[in-house]
Each structure stands twice: as C-alpha cells, then as structure tokens.
Amino acid sequence: MQRRALLQGAGIVALSLVGAGAWWSDREGVFSVGEGPAYEPWRNWSAEQGPLALVSAGILAANPHNTQPWRFKLADERIEIHADTARNLGTFDPYLREMHIGLGCAVENMVLAAAARGREAKVTLVDGSLEPIPAAPRPSLVAIIELAPGPRRQDELYDAIPRRHTNRAPYDRGRAIAPELLRSLHSLAGESTGLKLLLFSAESERKKLGDLMVAATETIIADQRMVDDSQRWFRQRWADVQKFRDGPTLDTAGLSPLVAALAKIAPAPSPERNHRYWLDATRDVQVPSAPVLGLIAVEALYDRAQAIRAGRAWQRMHLFATTRGLAMQPINQPVELVDRERQLAREPVAARALASLVGDPSWKPTFAFRLGYPTRDVPPSPRRAVGDVVI
Ligand SMILES: Cc1cc2nc3c(=O)[nH]c(=O)nc-3n(C[C@H](O)[C@H](O)[C@H](O)COP(=O)(O)O)c2cc1C
Known part of the structure; x- marks a missing residue:
C-alpha cells in the first residue's frame, strides 16, 4: 500500500x-524559433506597395547589434532615411560609424526593392563627417531616395533579402571557396567607388587578421563601459524579444539548437559572462572555422557617405553570398577598438595593426568579417514593424 x-x-x-x-x-x-510578431516583417515584407515596399525591404538589412537605427520619412516618389541616433551603441560605436554602415545596408535593400517594383532609385547621400554621439540624440537625415518609373528588374539579390541572415555558427573550414566567387565579391563591392575589399584566404594573412579579431575582443571585454553598452541591447528572455523586437538573441548566437534551447531556459548570464562566451566563440569557433576573412576599407574612416557606401557593399556581398549557399558574419571588433582608442585619445594601437595588414596607408578598414560554407542554417533576428519606423 x-x-x-x-x-x-x-x-x-x-x-x-x-x-x-x-x-x-x-x-x-x-x-517557437522565428515565430511571433517580432519575426513577422520577414514573412510579410513583400506584401507592401509603393514607398512602404522599399521600407519593408530596408528594415530586413544587416545593422550593428540589431539596433535598427533607422527612421523613414515618406512622400510621393521620395524617401528620406534618417539615423535614429538614440538607438546607438555608446562606447561600442562612439562616432556612429557602424550605425551609418547599417543605414547603408538598408539603403541597398531599398534600391534593390525599387528595381524589383519597376522604379528607378536615385540615391543622394548627405555629406559630412561622423561626429561623437550627440548629447540629445534625435533623427538626422543621411540619405534621400528619389523614385522614377523604370524597368521592372528580376534580381537574385532582391530575392535573397528574406534568406540573408548573419551566421555565427561554425563554418566548414575544409571547403574552399572557388576563386570566381571571390572575384564576384570584388566586383559587387563596387571598388571603383572609393572602396576596397580585401579577402584573406592564405594561411599567414588569415591568421594575422584572425589574431587581431581575437585580441580586439579580449580588449573589449576588459572594458566595462563597452561590455555594458553592448549588453543593453541583448535580449535574453523571449518576452523581451517579442516586446522590443531588436538586439542580438540566443537564437542568433550561432549555438546548436540544443544548446540554444538550454540557454533559453537557464537564468540569463551576467554581462561579463555573456561577453566571455562571445570571446570564446570568436576565438574557438568563428575565426578558426572560417576559410576566408576579409576587410572593407575606405579612404576616410569618419566620412558619413563612405560609411554608407561600405554598408551598401556589405549588404550586396552578403546577399550574393546567400544566393551561392555561403555564410557570412561581421567580426568588427578590430575597428570598434580603433574608434574606442580614438574616443579615449589612446595610442592608436588597433589602427596601426590594421594598417600593417592592409599595407597601404590610403585605405582604412571600416568593416571586418568572415566567409565560408555554413555547417547549419540560422534563424532570422527580430525586427520592429514598418509602422514603428516610419515618421
Ligand atoms: C556595422 C555592422 C557591424 C556588425 N558587427 C558585428 C560583429 O562584430 N559581430 C557579429 O556577430 N555581428 C555583427 N554585425 C551583424 C549584426 O549583428 C546583424 O546584422 C544584426 O544582428 C541583424 O541580424 P541579421 O544580419 O541576421 O539580419 C554587424 C552588422 C553591421 C551592419
């Protein structure tokens, strides 16, 4: 009994x-990976008409820490793209350089969407220098897209917009990338327009850049201000993912589905532990598993228009890579450190290390990344609704 x-x-x-x-x-x-309102923009993006069709493509673009730092002002045949400077990364991006690269990514998606809808898009970038984050942040105009009737163009890059996701999982190191694919990336980067793409696949060069990526991550996680400014954007809890619809999430961290599931139900780690995981992933997985590491360089690191052009190039390259089954991930810590050293008026150690890698002082790296064949697919990151970003 x-x-x-x-x-x-x-x-x-x-x-x-x-x-x-x-x-x-x-x-x-x-x-519920990839489900709920936070992911709706990936599903209904092509249903919009008129200028909203461009915005719904724009918001699916890559952007730093998934801050989605954009606002769009719509008129007939004209869209203004504003930097939403309140959505900044603080000491991680003290001159809003990355923010402008992200805005460039959005512009690129919008131009592709215009062509797919039979509109010719003329892009005008607002000139000027990148400045420290304003004390009273408010939207500032960075680009204008003017639309006119044009031929309706089929484009594989446009079709790839909803399939492009930053892939932080291991890549297949043993699978080389065909030279013609690397050549296509060079031509897509638009190097004639004051931009230079550097791709490192030879072991010695790859190692040099990889070491810089790891060393920069170590320096960043020892900088409490940077850790705190980065952590502000992390969304560890599912309710926050669905509420804020922004930021990096556990689903997009590159973990295996099982580890991601366990991490979701575990208590959220401290900012320090979270950023130590980031260092571990960079050093042990992301850098060593990538057959190619790369840099996008510009002539003037703190020129607004050049930052936007670099973003347009990244978005095009990443869309193209998506069409060819390749994965990409920015690993931008070396350049984030260049900004931080400038902000603190420190010796430009990171800038010098990058310059020695490039070997030509007229080119300043503004974006660092890895490229390779993926070992697994990754889910989308959340997005705010179009209605939340239209002025
Ligand atoms: C300027 C810029 C810098 C970025 N830096 C990094 C980085 O250092 N590490 C990383 O994993 N992702 C980085 N990203 C990728 C973003 O985190 C990613 O685009 C964003 O979370 C949205 O996700 P999605 O690209 O999958 O749509 C960067 C993106 C941009 C545009």
Whole structure:
C-alpha cells in the first residue's frame, strides 16, 4: 500500500516537473524559433506597395547589434532615411560609424526593392563627417531616395533579402571557396567607388587578421563601459524579444539548437559572462572555422557617405553570398577598438595593426568579417514593424 502511494507520489512529482519544464520552455520560446510578431516583417515584407515596399525591404538589412537605427520619412516618389541616433551603441560605436554602415545596408535593400517594383532609385547621400554621439540624440537625415518609373528588374539579390541572415555558427573550414566567387565579391563591392575589399584566404594573412579579431575582443571585454553598452541591447528572455523586437538573441548566437534551447531556459548570464562566451566563440569557433576573412576599407574612416557606401557593399556581398549557399558574419571588433582608442585619445594601437595588414596607408578598414560554407542554417533576428519606423 505504502509502496504504491510512494510510486504514485513520485509519478505526480515527475509529471509536474515535466509539465513545469514544458511550460517554462514554451514561455521562453524554445519551441517557437522565428515565430511571433517580432519575426513577422520577414514573412510579410513583400506584401507592401509603393514607398512602404522599399521600407519593408530596408528594415530586413544587416545593422550593428540589431539596433535598427533607422527612421523613414515618406512622400510621393521620395524617401528620406534618417539615423535614429538614440538607438546607438555608446562606447561600442562612439562616432556612429557602424550605425551609418547599417543605414547603408538598408539603403541597398531599398534600391534593390525599387528595381524589383519597376522604379528607378536615385540615391543622394548627405555629406559630412561622423561626429561623437550627440548629447540629445534625435533623427538626422543621411540619405534621400528619389523614385522614377523604370524597368521592372528580376534580381537574385532582391530575392535573397528574406534568406540573408548573419551566421555565427561554425563554418566548414575544409571547403574552399572557388576563386570566381571571390572575384564576384570584388566586383559587387563596387571598388571603383572609393572602396576596397580585401579577402584573406592564405594561411599567414588569415591568421594575422584572425589574431587581431581575437585580441580586439579580449580588449573589449576588459572594458566595462563597452561590455555594458553592448549588453543593453541583448535580449535574453523571449518576452523581451517579442516586446522590443531588436538586439542580438540566443537564437542568433550561432549555438546548436540544443544548446540554444538550454540557454533559453537557464537564468540569463551576467554581462561579463555573456561577453566571455562571445570571446570564446570568436576565438574557438568563428575565426578558426572560417576559410576566408576579409576587410572593407575606405579612404576616410569618419566620412558619413563612405560609411554608407561600405554598408551598401556589405549588404550586396552578403546577399550574393546567400544566393551561392555561403555564410557570412561581421567580426568588427578590430575597428570598434580603433574608434574606442580614438574616443579615449589612446595610442592608436588597433589602427596601426590594421594598417600593417592592409599595407597601404590610403585605405582604412571600416568593416571586418568572415566567409565560408555554413555547417547549419540560422534563424532570422527580430525586427520592429514598418509602422514603428516610419515618421
Ligand atoms: C556595422 C555592422 C557591424 C556588425 N558587427 C558585428 C560583429 O562584430 N559581430 C557579429 O556577430 N555581428 C555583427 N554585425 C551583424 C549584426 O549583428 C546583424 O546584422 C544584426 O544582428 C541583424 O541580424 P541579421 O544580419 O541576421 O539580419 C554587424 C552588422 C553591421 C551592419
């Protein structure tokens, strides 16, 4: 009798634990990767008409820390793209250089969307220098797109917009990338327009840039201000993912599905631990598994228009890579450190190290990344709704 009661009791406890585990897993989105309102913009992006069709493509672009630092002002046949400078990364991006690269990524998607809808897009960039983050941040105009009737163009880059995702998982190091694909990336980068793409696949060069990426990450995680400014954007809890619809998430961290699921139900790590994981992933997975590392360089690192052009180039390259089954991920810590050293008026150690890699002082790296064949697909990152970003 007693034994039966005991077994019954144990059964009830076990069932309750399973039930509680299932409830918690459900609450933390373990079974809902890529679902919910935060991911709707990836599904309904091509349903919009007129200028909104361009905006719905623009917001799917790459952007730093998924801050989505954009606002769009619409008129007939004209869209203004504004930097939403309040959505900044603080000491991670003290001159809003990365923010402008992200805006360039959005512009590129919008130009592709215009062509696909039978509109000719004329892009005018606002000139000027990148400045420290304003004390009272407010939207500032960075680009204007004017539309006119044009031929409707089929374009594989446009079709790839909803499939392009930053892939932080391991790449297949043993699978080389054909030279013609690397040549296509060079021509897509638009190097005639004051931009230079450097791709490193030879072991010695690859190692030099990889070492810089790891060393920069180590320096950054030892800088408490940078850790805190980065952490502000992390969305560890599923409710926050769906509420804020921005920031890096556990689903996009490059973890295996099982580890991501466990991380979702575990207590959120401290900012320091979270950034130590980031260093571990950079050093042990992301850099060593990539057959190609690369840099996009510009002539003037703090020129607004050049930052936007670099972003346009990155977005095009990443879309092209997507069409060819390749994965890409920015690993921009070396250049983030260049900005931070400038902000603190420190010796430009990071800038010198990058310059020695480029070997030509007229080119300043503004964006560092890796490229390779993926070992697994990755889900999309959240996006705010079009209605939230239109002025
Ligand atoms: C200027 C810029 C810098 C970025 N730097 C990094 C980086 O250092 N590491 C990284 O994993 N992703 C980086 N990203 C990728 C963004 O985090 C990513 O685009 C964003 O989270 C949205 O996700 P998605 O590209 O998958 O749509 C960067 C993107 C841009 C545009």
